Amino acid sequence: MSTSVKWLGFGIASALTRTAAHFYPSSGNVTAPYPVSCRLTIFAEGQAPTGLTVDGLRLSQPEGVWVDEAFPVLKSSSAALFGMEVCISCQQQRVDLENSSCVLEFASLVSSVRFWPVCTEGGPEIVGRSRVAPLIKDPFHLTSVIVINPTDQPQQPKLLLNGKPAGNSEVGAFALKEFELDSLAASQPDGQLAPQEVGFGLFRGGSLEFAGDRTPCAIYLVYRDVLTKRPVSVVSI
């Protein structure tokens, strides 16, 4: 039974890309439109966490917020990436929000990148949740890794690439950090991922694992278009 659900993700603030948070407060069998509130908190390196509450939401009604309209400071911010916590809650004690969902979107004129952020509190227990994902460098994608720390203490999640430690992943308090593939692959034989010749060209890939005990951090792999460097997919581990 969860009267609140929390997700941890990140956003992009730039002239070309806007970030939207979409949420669907759902309680399975309860369909009455009880009021629901949403708390958005953003943070970045060197900037104190800032939050606000969005009212007027209703149970079983999908809704979305442009993050840069909620936080105008993002329009003048120098940080391109920012961490974001989304928390929805309901005052009705008998409403279980466990089945709610959240989607984050990076919208540009060209297309939209959408992903499911990591649920850190109140969501359904996902048995056997995967803690590994492919790190890719090939004619289509170039991958980087984003580590988000929502706590007031520095964190160093243990990352393994093909079973070997993937460099120093320390992230300061209330901050997020992007790690390029080449720095993560430095621990591999020859300092890079092993190549494979496939139908569409040369493919280099490795398994990136979020190992050890769970930390409060969230980790995302960002797949960027090789030519434009624009994110095309985001996957959490």
Add this chain to the structure above:
Amino acid sequence: MFNRFKARTLRAVNIMSSSAQSSVNLWVSTYPFFESTLLFSFEEKLQAVGPVPVQILFFDPDGSLFNEVQIELDPTRTGLLELEPFMGGCKLEAGLKHAHVEVRSLPGVRTTSRIHASTGACIMGAPCELTSRHSAFFPVLMSAERSPLMVLVNRSNIEAAIRLRLYCAKRMPEMQTSVPAHGARLVSVATDFPEFVPEEGARGVPAYLRISCLNGAECGVQLLDLAKQDKGQEVFTSVS
């Protein structure tokens, strides 16, 4: 392609038939717009196991099993399997050669589907599971320049009854469709809700889709969003 994988071994069969396995159901397509590739990543603990057996079942859109593949993969590197050679027996539906694949392997293996075309590639997230208590929701942009497609995959033995409700402005139209047992279906949002698509050049309207399963079938749903660009090319994205 086939030479990179070892033949099925007795050991592999024993592992796959045991209860210690995980499975994932994905949507793939290989003609005429996309190519699909499966990417396999492995947790460190599997390096002690040695070659990891993977079984892939291919079901056509109507749910008929048309191919089955068993491979072994080296867990010290990312596995990659281009699917075009295995899709010859798949029928076309909605003008696409698309299929539902069930990938069975050991716990600690993550299977990711990637689709690509000449205009780019995207990771196709695993379909969001629909249950009697849990419905899926996806944000979409209703625009003449966008073509959102809902991809439905049924992994159960019964036909799935699916309801799609569009939340656009203050209206909530809905439609129902069905997905054959083990089959897959594509639903074009712009075709099924044409009155909500603005005229060409007009600003897009944000909307939401809520998808629920009306019977006890185990079904998954994913969004494939096609965005038209200046030169007639299309960029496609999914939710991952």
